[in-house]
Amino acid sequence: RDSRQLGFPNSENDGGHDAKNLRVKLVLLGDSGVGKSCIVLRFVRGQFDPTSKVTVGASFLSQTIALQDSTTVKFEIWDTAGQERYAALAPLYYRGAAVAVVVYDITSPDSFSKAQYWVKELQKHGSPDIVMALVGNKADLNEKREVAVQDGIDYAEKNSMFFIETSAKTADNINELFEDFVDYATSRLPPDIL
């Protein structure tokens, strides 16, 4: 049953009101350099830090958003770079993750292939009910685009994933990524889960 939960009622605030307070573990995956840390920093701090270095090791941030129906969602965001080096930790990383965001860079076909690898990994090691998003980042670099929007859409559709293109640099679609993805995720799970 645990593995099917999208959110866990937050005991501090769950006073029997209509509003729900959900806690959601979100894992970020994708080639190094695609902008995972920048997406999280943009979402959590509203900043784009061009000096942001390629992530080494793992980091953890959380952010709470309010949805229209006064549900709040607290994302616990797990951002780990170079998971291949930590293959033994992968099951721990995926455990309890209700949602996963797989990121590629629209200027890098390699990163798109790598994203597909991560999707397969999640299908193998993640919870059977994990809900995944495919994110094409660096959409501001459209003139250098090497992955067609349609290729992202098609792959996401085939694998029952939410799809969006974002720019951590311009903030385009960053809030939408998290808000619309949560809507999408909740609509895909049986109502008794939440």
Ligand code: GDP
């Ligand atoms: P990570 O290894 O996936 O966490 O990637 P980072 O977040 O460290 O970003 C890698 C590089 O890409 C950095 O130099 C960022 O400045 C740059 N970057 C991240 N997001 C964007 C974006 O949306 N547009 C552009 N143009 N550059 C970005």
